[in-house]
Amino acid sequence: MILLDGKILSKKIKLELSNEVNEIISLGQRKPHLVAILVGDNPASRTYVSAKEKACNEVGFDSTIIQYENNVPQEDLIKKILEINLDVNIDGLIVQLPLPKHIDEHLVIHSISHKKDVDGFHPINLGKMMLGLPTFLPATPFGIITLLKEYGVNTIGKNCLVLGRSNIVGSPISILMSRNTKFANATVTLAHSKTKNIKNLTMNADIIIVALGKERFLKSDMVKKGVVIIDVGINRIKSDRTRSGWRLVGDVDYDNVKNKASFITPVPGGVGPMTIVSLMKNTLISYKSLNKNKN
Numbered sequence: 325m326i327l328l329d330g331k332i333l334s335k336k337i338k339l340e341l342s343n344e345v346n347e348i349i350s351l352g353q354r355k356p357h358l359v360a361i362l363v364g365d366n367p368a369s370r371t372y373v374s375a376k377e378k379a380c381n382e383v384g385f386d387s388t389i390i391q392y393e394n395n396v397p398q399e400d401l402i403k404k405i406l407e408i409n410l411d412v413n414i415d416g417l418i419v420q421l422p423l424p425k426h427i428d429e430h431l432v433i434h435s436i437s438h439k440k441d442v443d444g445f446h447p448i449n450l451g452k453m454m455l456g457l458p459t460f461l462p463a464t465p466f467g468i469i470t471l472l473k474e475y476g477v478n479t480i481g482k483n484c485l486v487l488g489r490s491n492i493v494g495s496p497i498s499i500l501m502s503r504n505t506k507f508a509n510a511t512v513t514l515a516h517s518k519t520k521n522i523k524n525l526t527m528n529a530d531i532i533i534v535a536l537g538k539e540r541f542l543k544s545d546m547v548k549k550g551v552v553i554i555d556v557g558i559n560r561i562k563s564d565r566t567r568s569g570w571r572l573v574g575d576v577d578y579d580n581v582k583n584k585a586s587f588i589t590p591v592p593g594g595v596g597p598m599t600i601v602s603l604m605k606n607t608l609i610s611y612k613s614l615n616k617n618k619n
């Protein structure tokens with residue numbers, strides 16, 4: 325079994341990014357700048373946004389977190405987004421999801437300039453992704469593709485099963501894995517809560533990407549030997565193994581499934597760090613594209 329180690333790979337990519345930032349600074353230019361909008365007090369969202377801020381610091385980007393109360397009027401949020409769209413000192417803007425129920429998520433995403441949409445959630449960017457045109461790939465799918473590529477996992481003609489059809493992970497990764505490209509060129513099945521006989525599908529899959537948000541859902545008796553496992557889940561469970569009394573587990577029963585897998589991502593330390601570094605990559609791409617006439 326080979327560990328698809330997102331911690332090590334993301335460190336290597338962060339080093340490359342910080343070298344690029346140093347070059348930019350040595351030319352007397354401003355640093356790339358990512359802004360994250362956080363609404364409400366969802367603890368997981370808070371943790372993710374802090375991790376993104378930390379990564380910005382590590383690679384030498386400027387970062388700003390704009391925080392709103394849970395009951396912020398939608399117009400205020402959109403007004404701020406439109407302001408940021410016009411700010412020439414900001415290269416990337418993300419609005420951490422999920423948003424409170426009174427806010428229309430689609431309208432908010434639509435308000436972000438597609439040129440600064442480093443999450444790749446804007447319909448223009450998703451459309452470009454669908455067509456295989458250069459764009460910002462959503463960070464988690466981008467991170468998964470990078471892991472598969474860097475570890476030389478063969479995807480050509482393989483049966484790839486995606487579990488979960490979210491807009492953030494399941495749907496975009498199913499499109500990317502099914503494209504005719506060098507590093508992702510599989511036969512894809514997208515399964516979800518209404519899928520029947522999931523075990524038939526998992527037993528037939530060469531690659532399984534699990535993004536369900538159900539702790540340790542995928543068991544070892546559901547997979548074939550040699551399977552490649554990508555675990556996107558991050559679930560907090562009670563534990564007597566740690567001092568804090570809780571620990572993170574994925575959507576895969578890692579301790580048992582790892583014995584049958586040829587490649588597997590751990591949780592934590594697999595897809596999570598790759599998501600964050602992919603967002604950093606997108607921010608640098610945006611910086612270069614927005615500033616190309618100035619440099």
Ligand code: GUN
Nearest residue numbers: 418419420421422443463
């Ligand atoms: N919520 C869960 N994942 C993400 C992500 O990649 N970007 C944003 N903006 N919100 C999320």
